[in-house]
Amino acid sequence: MPFDPCQVYQPEADTFLLIEAARATVRPGDRVLEVGTGSGAVAAALLDTPGIRIAVTDINPHAAGCARSAGLEIVQTDLMQAIRGTFDLILFNPPYLPTLPEERIDDWLEHALDGGESGRVVIERFAADAGRILAPEGRILLLISSLTGLDAVRQVFSRYGFSAGIAAQQTVEDEELYVLRIVRHDDRTY
Numbered sequence: 001m002p003f004d005p006c007q008v009y010q011p012e013a014d015t016f017l018l019i020e021a022a023r024a025t026v027r028p029g030d031r032v033l034e035v036g037t038g039s040g041a042v043a044a045a046l047l048d049t050p051g052i053r054i055a056v057t058d059i060n061p062h063a064a065g066c067a068r069s070a071g072l073e074i075v076q077t078d079l080m081q082a083i084r085g086t087f088d089l090i091l092f093n094p095p096y097l098p099t100l101p102e103e104r105i106d107d108w109l110e111h112a113l114d115g116g117e118s119g120r121v122v123i124e125r126f127a128a129d130a131g132r133i134l135a136p137e138g139r140i141l142l143l144i145s146s147l148t149g150l151d152a153v154r155q156v157f158s159r160y161g162f163s164a165g166i167a168a169q170q171t172v173e174d175e176e177l178y179v180l181r182i183v184r185h186d187d188r189t190y
Helices: 013-025 061-069 121-133 150-159
Strands: 031-035 053-058 074-076 087-092 134-145 162-172 175-184
Touching: 013 087, 013 134, 013 162, 013 175, 053 061, 061 074, 087 121, 121 134, 121 150, 121 162, 134 150, 134 162, 150 162, 150 175
Parallel strands: 031 053, 031 087, 053 074, 087 134
Antiparallel strands: 134 175, 162 175
């Protein structure tokens, strides 16, 4: 199927902040997974890291086409449902915008934006499953907005045995963007 880039979240300030944090965090030889890759820009920015193996996921068939054209291996799935094995570094720029039912639009781009009424619906689903594929001493980089609620997101991850510290942040218009570095409670090296 031909893919339509207009149905894929294109790189914005949040993408570039996550790229910056990912480049600072990735280690040679890491097994890396980017969940919800969209355009593939974040994962593609890491391809020159020595010895890493990188895979990406996205539910959007148009994003899958974009990722393939960027030279990435993609598994078309909801979050990491079809993923097996473990990863040293998991990257995720989730749908984090608080969205009321009447604000929803019915297209593929909606999957990249709609965080549910709290902005944390997809983040909560991700947090519930992340431990299954995170390697011992693995790290997660999660991008969120002040609109999503920094403390509320930290509490979500804490319920699943994780600690979250701020790895990067940037003010963009009327919101603060954060990249959280998330590790298991017993791996508190931020």
